[in-house]
Amino acid sequence: MIGFQKDDLKQKLIQGKTVYGTCITTNAPRWQNLVADSGLDFVFLDTEHIAIDRADLSRMCLGYQAKGLTPIVRIRRPDPYRASQAIDDGAIGVIAPYLENPAQIKELIGATKYRPLKGEKLESILSGKTGPSPELREYLDRFNHGNLCIANIESIPAVERLDELLSIEGLDAVFIGPHDLSINMGIPEQYDHPDFIAMVKTIVQKARKHTLGVGIHFSLEPQRQIDWIKEGVNIVIHSSDMALFSQRLREDISKIKSTSGEGNDSSGTGESVTI
Numbered sequence: 001m002i003g004f005q006k007d008d009l010k011q012k013l014i015q016g017k018t019v020y021g022t023c024i025t026t027n028a029p030r031w032q033n034l035v036a037d038s039g040l041d042f043v044f045l046d047t048e049h050i051a052i053d054r055a056d057l058s059r060m061c062l063g064y065q066a067k068g069l070t071p072i073v074r075i076r077r078p079d080p081y082r083a084s085q086a087i088d089d090g091a092i093g094v095i096a097p098y099l100e101n102p103a104q105i106k107e108l109i110g111a112t113k114y115r116p117l118k119g120e121k122l123e124s125i126l127s128g129k130t131g132p133s134p135e136l137r138e139y140l141d142r143f144n145h146g147n148l149c150i151a152n153i154e155s156i157p158a159v160e161r162l163d164e165l166l167s168i169e170g171l172d173a174v175f176i177g178p179h180d181l182s183i184n185m186g187i188p189e190q191y192d193h194p195d196f197i198a199m200v201k202t203i204v205q206k207a208r209k210h211t212l213g214v215g216i217h218f219s220l221e222p223q224r225q226i227d228w229i230k231e232g233v234n235i236v237i238h239s240s241d242m243a244l245f246s247q248r249l250r251e252d253i254s255k256i257k258s259t260s261g262e263g264n265d266s267s268g269t270g271e272s273v274t275i
Helices: 008-014 031-036 054-066 080-088 102-113 119-126 134-143 156-160 162-166 178-184 194-209 222-230 241-259
Strands: 019-024 042-046 070-074 093-096 148-153 173-176 213-218 235-240
Touching (some): 019 241, 080 093
Parallel strands (some): 213 235
């Protein structure tokens, strides 16, 4: 897409727009063309649960950038060095999983908004003890222009500290991990459970109160995304290439078997892949 700017997604969020994406797990060469024709704003590349090496990740990030889509990468663990690597590889947004305390978020912000600064000087700036010189501030802003720092909120301890976590300057958005959150709550994959719904509503409301973007990732039917948009979600992370392929293949094979007189022995629910 001609005219793609690194801060396109960030500007849409600042303007209050809803943005749309999906999780991509394959690096097949022609896949980027197919995804680019789907009306998306970003792609979610998950290195926490999917085996993607750095070389493949970089090709995917740069390829999707070339198609006008913002690559958002979830790193394997809350590690500022992995966050910096992801941006070096072509990510524009970085998500760290299972964030539960302010120190983790500050480290992520340092890695995404203050690159290439490290060590004691970065720690001093992040703690508020010192500030960068005007020249350094200008350089860091230019060097990290458009980068998005996103927190994965997926546990009760994180929700209990949510106001503190969301108040940290430099955080751009929150992604809710429904699978891990439901497990942490002791109600695995019960996404219609009243307690789960209440918990997600709390996260959404507090994120919007802090003027942050907020999204939730589901590989289930689109209606769930529509319902959560009505509750304030403005980052739609719908399904994944694996889940969509599995769901459509199951549906098609069932229809073919039915037409040919064979029974449908599929016991799948449509939620074939949990990320």
